Amino acid sequence: MIPIPTPGLNLWARELVKRSPEANDIFRVQGPLTTVEKLERDLTLAGRGDKAAHRAVAGLIEHILERYHETHRREFPKAIDLARTVERVHAADPACPRGLADHLAIMSDDLEGHQRKEENILFPTMLAGSCGVLRFPISRMMSEHGDVYEQLARLETLTKDFTPPQGACQTWRALSQACRKLDRDLREHMRLENDVLFLHFL
Numbered sequence: 001m002i003p004i005p006t007p008g009l010n011l012w013a014r015e016l017v018k019r020s021p022e023a024n025d026i027f028r029v030q031g032p033l034t035t036v037e038k039l040e041r042d043l044t045l046a047g048r049g050d051k052a053a054h055r056a057v058a059g060l061i062e063h064i065l066e067r068y069h070e071t072h073r074r075e076f077p078k079a080i081d082l083a084r085t086v087e088r089v090h091a092a093d094p095a096c097p098r099g100l101a102d103h104l105a106i107m108s109d110d111l112e113g114h115q116r117k118e119e120n121i122l123f124p125t126m127l128a129g130s131c132g133v134l135r136f137p138i139s140r141m142m143s144e145h146g147d148v149y150e151q152l153a154r155l156e157t158l159t160k161d162f163t164p165p166q167g168a169c170q171t172w173r174a175l176s177q178a179c180r181k182l183d184r185d186l187r188e189h190m191r192l193e194n195d196v197l198f199l200h201f202l
């Protein structure tokens with residue numbers, strides 16, 4: 001059995017299926033798939049423009065909006081509040097994550113602009129089935145994802161790899177945990193867009 005990198009399917013799997021129709025069989029030995037893994041599989045295997053692809057595109061966009069766009073909008077303000085509290089209360093502590101609240105606020109603002117472009121322009125165009133006009137907006141969104149990866153690297157540095165110091169107060173621990181979750185969610189959000197949804201239209 002050929003192991004598939006997890007989570008989900010990706011470009012590698014798509015290429016594999018293209019080269020070998022029998023490779024479809026490996027998708028049947030994965031055990032129960034989650035709803036999003038099924039959407040990934042359906043979109044990876046569907047031909048562009050067919051009904052199955054349209055269904056999978058719609059399902060994946062809905063998932064991205066609910067699970068990621070709305071979650072980020074809820075969770076960034078909480079993380080920023082936690083960071084402001086920790087920076088204020090522990091200002092004299094050498095381990096204090098100075099600048100973290102401002103960094104999170106910049107990330108949140110940039111992300112809001114990015115998500116609005118996806119919600120108002122890119123996703124509706126995808127749902128309308130207009131493939132030809134998508135190359136430029138997709139490459140722009142992917143370039144903005146590159147900026148997010150750089151912001152995540154800075155987040156990792158500021159939070160000392162999302163690890164609070166020994167004996168940290170509850171707020172500091174909650175802050176590290178919130179930042180770790182933002183990092184994990186953003187990476188999975190961008191993977192789904194870059195490697196699955198956007199790839200389908202390129």
Ligand SMILES: [Fe+2]
Binds near residue numbers: 064068069115118189
């Ligand atoms: Fe997005």
Ligand SMILES: [Fe+2]
Binds near residue numbers: 114
């Ligand atoms: Fe995006």
